[in-house]
Amino acid sequence: MKANLLIAAGSLFLLPALTAQEVARKSGIGLEMIPQDAGAPIADISSEEEFIARRAKxxxxxxxxxxxxxxxxxxxxxxxxxxxxxxxxxxxAPKGSVLFCPAELEERIVSKPQGIHMDWLEFLRANRNWITTFQVTEDQVTGKTPIAPETLEHFQKNNLLVLATLNGGLVTVIKPNQP
Structure with a gap:
């Protein structure tokens, strides 16, 4: 209790000293804070010729x-x-997402597309007759496990453009290293 009284008495003693310092030390922003003899803000601007000369020097x-x-x-x-x-x-589509493309559809893979960019799912719905998808695993995406050879043979029999998907989205499939 006595400690609280001492702290309160000490703060009352210091409070006037702090307020006196705050009044003496004025701060802020605005035109009233700029000294009267500061000059115009454009006093230091050099001309283009002076700038070129300074840069050359x-x-x-x-x-x-x-x-x-x-x-x-x-x-x-x-x-x-x-x-x-x-x-x-x-x-x-991401590079590496085309798992199989038959020869008759190779002209549909272009280097410089022109026209209207479509959403992947809308494009798939509109072109279901020549595009199909194949759901890959994470290990197949990273190249840890290859896509089964019988699956690749099945792609060739269907004669459709096959794109790799993971959770419904197009994905790049890294080819595993051949020993």
Missing amino acids: AAMGRPAPQRLAPRSSAFGLLEMSTAIQKGPEFIL
């Missing part, structure tokens, strides 16, 4: 930068996709 003795030729990235959407097109409509 700073670059004295250094070679001029060489412009690099642009490099094509192997990580663009089209580079990492297989475009499948029928008429004006196309989809972008």
Whole structure:
């Protein structure tokens, strides 16, 4: 109890000193906080000629930068996709998702699609007569286990474009390493 009284008495003693410091130390934002003799904000702006001269002086003795030729990235959407097109409509499937494509349907796999990009499920519904899917396992996706040879033979007999799916979505299938 005495400790609480001492703390309360001490805070009453220090409170006026703290408020006096707060009044003396003014802070904030706005025009009233800018000193009167600061000058105009545009006083330091240099002209274009002065800037070019300053840049040339700073670059004295250094070679001029060489412009690099642009490099094509192997990580663009089209580079990492297989475009499948029928008429004006196309989809972008992940590379490696086409498990089998018969020779008569190879022209539907294009490098530069044109037309209307469709949702995967809408495209599948509209083209069920020449596209089918095959549900793969996670081990088949990662290449740990291969797709059974009899399944691949079945794809050839059906003569349909076969796309790999996992949980209903298109997925890349990594081919397992051959010993």
